[in-house]
Amino acid sequence: MLAVLKQNPVALLLAVLLHLGLAVLLVVGIDWREPVKPIGADVVVVQAQLVDQEKLDAEASKRQAAEREKLEKAAAAERAEQEKAEALKKRRAEEKRKLAELEQQKKQRKEEQARKAAEEKKRAEAEKVRLAELKRKEEEQKKSQEAEKKRLAELEEKRELEQKRLKEEQAAREKAEAEAKAKAEAKKKAEIEAQKKAEAERKRRAEAKARADREAELQAQYQAEADASEIGQATALIQQKVERNWLRPPGTDGLKCTLRVRLGASGSVLLVNVVKSSGNIAFDRSVEAAVRKADPLPMPRSSRLAAQFRDIEFVFEPGS
Amino acid sequence: MKRLFFLVLLLGASLQVNSSTLTIEITQGAEGALPIAVVPFGWRGDPAGPPPQEVAEIIAADLGRSGRFKPLPTKEMLARPTSGDEVDFRDWRALNVENLVIGEVSPNGPGGFIVKFYLYDVFRGEQVTGYSIPTTASDLRATAHGIADIIYETLTGQPGAFATRIAYVTSERNAQGEDQVELRIADTDGYNTQAIVSSKDPIMSPAWSPDGRRLAYVSFEKAQPSVWVQEVFTGKREKIASFKGINGAPAWSPDGRFLALTLSKDGNPDIFVMDMARRSLRPITRHWSIDTEPSWAPDGKSLVFTSDRGGSPQIYQVSVNGGEPKRVSFEGKYNARASFSPDGKILTMVTRVDGQYRIATLDLETRDFRVMSTGRLDESPSFAPNGSMIIYAARANGKGVLAAVSTDGRVQQRLRIQEGDVREPVWSPYLQQERNR
Numbered sequence: 001m002l003a004v005l006k007q008n009p010v011a012l013l014l015a016v017l018l019h020l021g022l023a024v025l026l027v028v029g030i031d032w033r034e035p036v037k038p039i040g041a042d043v044v045v046v047q048a049q050l051v052d053q054e055k056l057d058a059e060a061s062k063r064q065a066a067e068r069e070k071l072e073k074a075a076a077a078e079r080a081e082q083e084k085a086e087a088l089k090k091r092r093a094e095e096k097r098k099l100a101e102l103e104q105q106k107k108q109r110k111e112e113q114a115r116k117a118a119e120e121k122k123r124a125e126a127e128k129v130r131l132a133e134l135k136r137k138e139e140e141q142k143k144s145q146e147a148e149k150k151r152l153a154e155l156e157e158k159r160e161l162e163q164k165r166l167k168e169e170q171a172a173r174e175k176a177e178a179e180a181k182a183k184a185e186a187k188k189k190a191e192i193e194a195q196k197k198a199e200a201e202r203k204r205r206a207e208a209k210a211r212a213d214r215e216a217e218l219q220a221q222y223q224a225e226a227d228a229s230e231i232g233q234a235t236a237l238i239q240q241k242v243e244r245n246w247l248r249p250p251g252t253d254g255l256k257c258t259l260r261v262r263l264g265a266s267g268s269v270l271l272v273n274v275v276k277s278s279g280n281i282a283f284d285r286s287v288e289a290a291v292r293k294a295d296p297l298p299m300p301r302s303s304r305l306a307a308q309f310r311d312i313e314f315v316f317e318p319g320s
Numbered sequence: 321m322k323r324l325f326f327l328v329l330l331l332g333a334s335l336q337v338n339s340s341t342l343t344i345e346i347t348q349g350a351e352g353a354l355p356i357a358v359v360p361f362g363w364r365g366d367p368a369g370p371p372p373q374e375v376a377e378i379i380a381a382d383l384g385r386s387g388r389f390k391p392l393p394t395k396e397m398l399a400r401p402t403s404g405d406e407v408d409f410r411d412w413r414a415l416n417v418e419n420l421v422i423g424e425v426s427p428n429g430p431g432g433f434i435v436k437f438y439l440y441d442v443f444r445g446e447q448v449t450g451y452s453i454p455t456t457a458s459d460l461r462a463t464a465h466g467i468a469d470i471i472y473e474t475l476t477g478q479p480g481a482f483a484t485r486i487a488y489v490t491s492e493r494n495a496q497g498e499d500q501v502e503l504r505i506a507d508t509d510g511y512n513t514q515a516i517v518s519s520k521d522p523i524m525s526p527a528w529s530p531d532g533r534r535l536a537y538v539s540f541e542k543a544q545p546s547v548w549v550q551e552v553f554t555g556k557r558e559k560i561a562s563f564k565g566i567n568g569a570p571a572w573s574p575d576g577r578f579l580a581l582t583l584s585k586d587g588n589p590d591i592f593v594m595d596m597a598r599r600s601l602r603p604i605t606r607h608w609s610i611d612t613e614p615s616w617a618p619d620g621k622s623l624v625f626t627s628d629r630g631g632s633p634q635i636y637q638v639s640v641n642g643g644e645p646k647r648v649s650f651e652g653k654y655n656a657r658a659s660f661s662p663d664g665k666i667l668t669m670v671t672r673v674d675g676q677y678r679i680a681t682l683d684l685e686t687r688d689f690r691v692m693s694t695g696r697l698d699e700s701p702s703f704a705p706n707g708s709m710i711i712y713a714a715r716a717n718g719k720g721v722l723a724a725v726s727t728d729g730r731v732q733q734r735l736r737i738q739e740g741d742v743r744e745p746v747w748s749p750y751l752q753q754e755r756n757r
Binding site for chain 2: 231235238239243246248249260272280281287290293295308309312314315316318319
């Protein structure tokens with residue numbers, strides 16, 4: 001509470017001032033009731049106090065002396081006396097009227113006093129009411145002060161809560177920010193990671209592809225080599241078999257005969273055609289016989305390659 | 321030793337089945353005789369009276385003697401078919417026999433026969449040729465030679481020369497202790513010998529006329545050498561040249577109109593050409609040295625002869641119109657008795673190698689000079705009319721025998737002639753009557 005007050009000096013000052021103000025008002029209010037005076041000396045005031053009568057009498061004697069002076073002065077002034085008499089008469093009338101009036105006024109004053117007493121009473125009551133009201137108000141004030149205090153406390157609490165909330169919010173925000181940041185960083189990191197990973201993957205794929213390509217190439221190369229090797233082997237075997245079976249007529253060096261040979265899938269000789277004769281019947285016959293005697297010709301194991309051997313051209317050229 | 325050389329033609333590296341044809345080069349083959357089976361011919365007549373000759377045997381021997389064929393011995397045959405429906409090619413493929421000859425002989429009236437034969441390509445599995453030939457008992461050998469010729473020509477592309485003749489000179493000492501000299505002719509296998517001249521004096525240098533109907537020769541009758549021309553079938557003969565001195569070495573021009581001779585009527589042996597129709601002589605050479613042994617080029621435009629004008633016997637060539645002879649042989653110090661191959665590309669001659677006289681060939685285009693024989697005293701070479709062989713005389717056991725060598729030098733053989741001392745063989749041209757049969 002003290003801390004609260006310390007923290008809010010203005011509110012405290014205002015509260016103190018308000019209380020002081022209220023106290024002053026209470027004191028001054030009592031004083032204001034004392035100086036109330038009756039309007040006329042002759043006015044009988046019901047229940048009027050003696051002190052008050054004497055006072056009123058003194059007042060009246062004083063005023064009578066004044067009037068006598070006045071009358072002397074008027075007697076001194078003869079002519080003006082008459083006039084004065086007249087005036088006096090008039091003034092008497094006036095006085096009379098005035099008395100009536102005073103009477104009236106007295107009556108009125110009485111009524112007034114009554115009224116005033118009533119009013120006073122009323123006012124006291126009202127004051128009472130007012131005091132009650134004040135008290136109530138004070139209480140209300142107090143209450144309100146307390147309420148204020150409470151409010152302030154609540155405010156404080158609220159403020160604190162707010163602050164706390166703010167703090168929390170701040171913290172939350174910071175946390176959120178931190179989290180967001182972390183998240184962003186994580187995301188960025190993840191992105192970078194992903195990118196890296198993608199890059200690595202890309203690289204890996206590229207390498208894999210390159211490797212695969214290389215392997216395919218090697219494979220193809222190997223296949224081609226294997227094919228070439230097998231073709232070469234089969235060719236050599238065919239050549240050897242045909243050569244083993246070729247009984248060349250003597251003295252045929254320099255002759256050349258080309259055969260076209262159709263083979264079955266298993267290398268059986270289906271058709272032999274002399275496509276380019278040597279011009280020497282014996283030589284031509286010998287080469288044809290060589291191929292026919294070599295029947296069946298060795299074929300590559302692979303049927304794919306064997307297909308190439310279904311149609312072979314033989315060039316017989318001894319000594320070349 | 322065996323060089324493997326092959327060439328694979330492929331389009332690109334890709335091995336696709338496409339129109340590119342695999343090419344295989346074959347460069348190595350055993351040079352050798354063609355395996356052939358000549359199955360004994362069937363006899364369709366009386367089993368008790370078979371034909372006088374084994375036709376198949378004669379054919380096989382002919383083919384074998386040529387050096388181009390290697391007949392399968394009869395005992396190695398897995399089957400002996402005598403007609404086409406009996407032939408199973410597998411029997412012959414198993415023996416690696418490339419060609420098969422089967423046949424049969426049927427009686428054809430009194431003393432007559434019909435010989436049928438079929439030639440098969442064993443690995444192709446089909447008949448190549450076949451004939452039906454009527455003949456007689458006495459011509460059966462000639463018929464067999466004719467069949468050998470047909471087979472030879474069918475399989476080699478060259479005419480056969482089996483149905484031709486050989487003329488040669490024999491010298492024997494008879495029962496009376498006298499020298500008996502004969503000019504004989506025989507089939508190329510040495511059978512069917514027939515003496516056309518018989519004399520106690522030497523006979524030399526027989527020469528066939530281009531039509532094979534006449535023989536010119538030198539006879540020393542009455543101790544004087546003279547040149548005679550005799551008809552082979554009638555025995556009718558005529559003295560052509562009997563000048564003073566040497567009358568020798570007759571040689572027919574390819575058209576048969578001229579006879580080249582060596583005459584020393586002018587003191588020194590020179591080459592002359594005689595116009596057979598007018599019997600006029602024209603000198604071809606005139607030189608102080610010995611010019612002899614003329615032989616006509618197949619185109620009839622030039623002659624080769626032996627001359628020692630260079631200091632030693634060498635072969636020279638001269639135009640039939642005369643002119644300066646040109647030396648042809650340069651190998652060694654002795655080359656003589658040259659004659660042309662039928663195509664005129666090769667000369668065969670006697671050459672001396674290390675003191676031995678041997679048969680040689682000189683390729684006139686390539687100048688390739690090859691010694692073909694291995695004897696000590698080989699002489700008188702002459703080409704067969706198909707140019708495939710050279711026949712010559714050799715010495716064996718102190719006497720002359722007939723020998724032959726294939727023109728490529730691969731096959732050398734001795735002919736079966738057991739008639740004393742055999743010399744100066746000369747191969748006949750194609751005999752028209754034989755070819756027309």
